Amino acid sequence: MVHKSRRDGMRKSNVAATAQTVFFRRMRTVLIRPYGKGLIATTMYYDYELRSSEKALEKMPKTASAWAKALQRNC
Incomplete structure (x- = not known):
């Protein structure tokens, strides 16, 4: 569940966060x-991966x- 105060604080301050996951x-x-009523995570890539x-x-x-x-x- 998204903490509304964190999401709204991020939106108001115009900031994003980074995290690591597998x-x-x-x-x-x-x-x-x-993003909307929640948060969205976008995968970031290194230049050698693109x-x-x-x-x-x-x-x-x-x-x-x-x-x-x-x-x-292909059918």
């Missing part, structure tokens, strides 16, 4: 911030017909 057997740093958008998207189909063919192959 996801999938790995220690992760998360950013905790107020890849560029160009590299991530290079294998994506370029046209609608290529997308359709790729979807048919």
Whole structure:
């Protein structure tokens, strides 16, 4: 249960918190911030864990017909 006073205090002060937790057997740093009626944790990554958008998207189909063919192959 979220302590309303903590959440509202964080929102009023415009601050966030960091914490460490274990996801999938790995220690992760998360950013905790107020969200709606609760708190939300966002996983933070180190630069070496990320890849560029160009590299991530290079294998994506370029046209609608290529997308359709790729979807048919995967069904």
